[in-house]
Structures are given as C-alpha cells and as structure tokens.
Amino acid sequence: MGTDISGFVEYRAPQGGQEPPWHTAHDLDSFYEGRNYDAFGCLFGVRNYANFRPMAAGRGLPADASATVGARFAQLAEWCGESGLHGTTWITWAEVKTVDWDEPAEKPDSRLHQYRQTSKGLRMTGKSSWSPAFAEAVGLERGEEREWPEGSEWLIGDTLYRSVTLRRRDAVTEPGEWQPVWAAMKTLGARHGDDNVRLVVWFDD
Incomplete structure (x- = not known):
C-alpha cells in the first residue's frame, strides 16, 4: 500500500496590526497528483528513505487553520480513524524560498540505485x-x-x-511536479507577503 499526500494552500491578509485569519486558496489536488517519496521525505520527513533533513516535519495541523482546512481534516480523520492520517505539517512560502536545493541528504539513500x-x-x-x-x-x-x-x-x-547521496534538487526537481504548487504560493506571497502564505499537508496509506 502506498502513501498519498493531501492538503491546501492558505493565505492571510494583514490588517493594520491585527492578527488576520487564514483563508483557503487552493486544494493541493489542483496542482499536485504525484507520489514521489523522495520529495515527501525531503519536504516533510515522510517516507524519508533518502535520509534528508526534512524542511518541515511533524508540525501538526496549525491551531489557526482556515475553516475549510479544519473541517476537511476533521472529516478525513473521522473516516480514516486515528491511525489513518499521519505526517500532518505545514510550511510557509518564506521557508520554501530559503531552501538550498543543492544541500545533500544527511547520509546515502537507504535504497541502492540500480x-x-x-x-x-x-x-x-x-x-x-x-x-x-x-x-x-x-x-x-x-x-x-x-x-x-x-x-x-x-x-x-x-x-x-x-550507493548514492541525493541532493534536494534530485528529489524536488526544477522544473518538476512541485513547480505548480510553488508558482501558486509565489503569486499569493507577492500580494500578501511570503510569511502569510503556507502549505498545510497530511498523508494517508
């Protein structure tokens, strides 16, 4: 049985010093339909056979998640049971922008390349x-x-x-399947600020 990713891109609009609420912008399924375990490991520490230092692992569902995200997650959790969803986390566009894509994994891939x-x-x-x-x-x-x-x-x-050690760009290629996600976050970041755009994800087997 394989592992799939789900989630949403969220944004918030700064409002004169007040803490603004988060809003749902896009369902991740609109941009990403892959099952790339190297990318899952590199980004979120899930199925991390390549032994990357994950960019954003184990943060859980944001306490201030948008109403749509909170409701969808609760619905899936009820359907799947407590053990059905895992790896829930989030990452901002500001964090994605600072990634060194040439950074190697912490040790060689657990799988031998053939x-x-x-x-x-x-x-x-x-x-x-x-x-x-x-x-x-x-x-x-x-x-x-x-x-x-x-x-x-x-x-x-x-x-x-x-025995091969991967770099981040080997897992999340450019151009590649994650580029539509980054493009959507970049567009929102240009309007609302990079720290005000995030991707919330979870996984199921």
Whole structure:
C-alpha cells in the first residue's frame, strides 16, 4: 500500500496590526497528483528513505487553520480513524524560498540505485532497499539492513548497484511536479507577503 499526500494552500491578509485569519486558496489536488517519496521525505520527513533533513516535519495541523482546512481534516480523520492520517505539517512560502536545493541528504539513500548498461551508457532502472540477487552476492540475511559508503558499487550480472547521496534538487526537481504548487504560493506571497502564505499537508496509506 502506498502513501498519498493531501492538503491546501492558505493565505492571510494583514490588517493594520491585527492578527488576520487564514483563508483557503487552493486544494493541493489542483496542482499536485504525484507520489514521489523522495520529495515527501525531503519536504516533510515522510517516507524519508533518502535520509534528508526534512524542511518541515511533524508540525501538526496549525491551531489557526482556515475553516475549510479544519473541517476537511476533521472529516478525513473521522473516516480514516486515528491511525489513518499521519505526517500532518505545514510550511510557509518564506521557508520554501530559503531552501538550498543543492544541500545533500544527511547520509546515502537507504535504497541502492540500480543501473543497466545500454548503447547510450548507464541507465537507471530503479532503486530498492532489498534485492535478492544483491543480498546473495554480498551475504546479507533476509531483512538485514546495512549502510553502504557513498559511491560504493557492485556489478552483479548485468546490474550495477550503487550507493548514492541525493541532493534536494534530485528529489524536488526544477522544473518538476512541485513547480505548480510553488508558482501558486509565489503569486499569493507577492500580494500578501511570503510569511502569510503556507502549505498545510497530511498523508494517508
């Protein structure tokens, strides 16, 4: 079973020194329909197999969430039960703007990257935390996990296994599936201020 993301983009309009309420601007589904675990890990610490330092993990649902967001979250929580939703958090556009997309993960990907040789050079065919062929070749027991130094390689049959450390831009590519989300937040930030725009998300399996 996979993990999916849901959420909303919110904004608030400053009003002469008073604390303004948050309003719903867009449903995340309007811009994003992917299931990229590397992005989930990099941004929010969910399915973080690539071992990033998450940008905004575990903050929970904002206490001042807009009425639409609060009602939708409560509805889904009732449908899914207490264990149904997880990873609830939020991030402002101001925070997204300060991200160093060249920052590497804190350690190599937990999954070895797999490549095949083609007429045009090596082609990545996937990545996995477990491969029977690799485990047999290096003497791993079923379910045994081990960290491999960056750049370690094994050629087993016609498959090259490599330990790789990802950068943030490898997980959240430019251009890529998250760019429509960033574009919407940027537009709202230009009008209301970068700290007054945020993305609220949660996950379900």
